[in-house]
């Protein structure tokens with residue numbers, strides 16, 4: 856079965872971590888697809904889908920493919936795919952925050 860969300864990246868990539876932090880903070884599940892010599896298909900996917908720079912992370916959300924860590928985080932925030940009891944991927948300023956679990960702790 857095709858996962859709803861798939862994130863291409865590498866465990867040692869800080870930009871991959873940037874995207875992953877938002878997913879974890881928002882409680883959103885995704886399939887991690889590691890880029891490396893042991894997974895040639897993942898690298899080939901990046902060549903054709905990671906934009907002009909061919910860098911990771913890259914997110915696949917259904918038919919949509921997004922690159923740039925910040926774009927991925929903003930996509931996560933705009934689609935609001937998160938646990939209802941959890942924090943936003945992009946926190947609101949504390950004065951506007953209605954999250955009962957304390958969004959300001961992840962700013």
Ligand SMILES: N[C@@H](CCC(=O)N[C@@H](CS)C(=O)NCC(=O)O)C(=O)O
Nearest residue numbers: 868869870871910911912923924925
């Ligand atoms: N501006 C990009 C930078 C991504 C980036 O530099 N990723 C590195 C890994 S941390 C990469 O893909 N390096 C492989 C390469 O440059 O070929 C973003 O914010 O996602």
